[in-house]
Amino acid sequence: MTYENLDRKLVNALLDDGRASLRSLGEDLDVSVTTVSNHLSDLEDDGIIEGYTPKVDYDKLGYDVTAVLQLKVEGSALPEVTDSLREHEQMISVYEVTGDYDIIAVGKFADTDGMNRHIKELLVDPEIKESNTSVVLNAASEHEQFELDVDK
Secondary structure, eight states: OOHHHHHHHHHHHHHHOTTOOHHHHHHHHTSOHHHHHHHHHHHHHTTSSOOOOOOOOGGGGTOOEEEEEEEEEOGGGHHHHHHHHHHSTTEEEEEEOSSSOSEEEEEEESSHHHHHHHHHHHTTOTTEEEEEEEEOSOOSSOSOOOOOOOOO
């Protein structure tokens, strides 16, 4: 097995169980605990693995309103607006995009009043020239990750 394949297999194993022990990972991948530890450290140092977090079902915690915001901003203000959006803890994703809008942001809110209040706070920014907000009716798929291809 090449080291690249080992790294990909290690990532896939962690996607399956992010709480797996080094020993169980070594057994599953048929390598030593030291090898797993070294590769895991390298993946973390290289920024490929950026942390270990639980998957949270925000709906079950009462954040069952998801909004998708599309924003047009002044070109030079793009970094400032994206930084501002990232600072709002209820914004779970912020993207700079091509197309009709410059930014797409996804937020989770406890209710439509909270969403409305939050969006109105954002829209006082004079750098935001236009906005379009969609409320998600049903999340068919959300926060999905995919396994990496591994050479056989």
